[in-house]
Structures are given as structure tokens and as C-alpha cells.
Amino acid sequence: MVDFVKVGAVLTFVGFLSVGSGILYAALSSPATLEQAQALGKNSGVLQGLGWIVAGIGLYLALFGSAKSDTAIDTKSEILLGRLPLRKSKFVCEKCGGDVSKETTRCPHCGSPLEE
Numbered sequence: 001m002v003d004f005v006k007v008g009a010v011l012t013f014v015g016f017l018s019v020g021s022g023i024l025y026a027a028l029s030s031p032a033t034l035e036q037a038q039a040l041g042k043n044s045g046v047l048q049g050l051g052w053i054v055a056g057i058g059l060y061l062a063l064f065g066s067a068k069s070d071t072a073i074d075t076k077s078e079i080l081l082g083r084l085p086l087r088k089s090k091f092v093c094e095k096c097g098g099d100v101s102k103e104t105t106r107c108p109h110c111g112s113p114l115e116e
């Protein structure tokens with residue numbers, strides 16, 4: 001199983017890195033001729049454009065990954081939920097709101113008949 005959060009984080013990092021280096025590349029270079037300046041602008045523009053795309057994909061993957069169940073956050077919440085005492089049943093009486101087991105036909109709290 002691919003960890004989208006980690007892949008996304010790396011892609012975002014690489015994307016911003018290429019955007020930053022594209023800007024630096026353009027800022028630090030001193031082109032001698034007009035052709036060189038145009039080529040420089042084109043190169044750094046392409047680099048920045050690709051960088052933003054990669055960063056965007058990375059952010060999307062990170063968000064997509066964090067929505068999946070195998071992320072660190074979900075694992076932590078599962079651990080926390082596991083620490084909570086187990087409830088006997090998820091069924092609740094309609095009349096009094098008390099917990100009732102699935103097997104019983106009457107609420108142990110108010111005695112009202114339970115529907116399936």
C-alpha cells in the first residue's frame with residue numbers, strides 16, 4: 001500500500017524546491033544577450049511551472065492520503081478508540097435512550113418493547 005501522505009509530502013517538497021531554484025536561477029544569472037535572456041526566462045518559467053504542478057500533485061496526494069484510513073492520524077485515533085471501554089451494544093432504546101443489547105426484545109431500562 002502506497003503511503004500517499006509521504007509521497008505527497010515529498011512531491012510538494014520537490015515542487016517548491018524547483019520553483020525556488022527556478023526563481024533563483026533567473027535572479028542570479030546575468031544574460032549577456034537578448035537571446036540568452038529570453039532562453040533564461042523560458043527555462044526558469046518552465047521550471048517554475050513544472051514545480052507548481054508537482055507541488056499541486058503532492059498537496060493533492062497528501063490530502064487524498066490523509067483521507068484514507070492508513071494514515072498516522074487515523075492510526076492514532078484508532079489507538080485512542082481502542083483504549084476506550086468497549087460498549088456492549090450500539091443499539092439504543094427509542095423511548096428512553098438507554099443502551100440495549102441486540103438480542104433482547106424489551107428495553108432493560110424502561111421495559112418498552114423493541115423493534116428489530
Ligand SMILES: [Zn+2]
Pocket residue numbers: 093094095096097098107108109110111112
Ligand atoms: Zn428504554
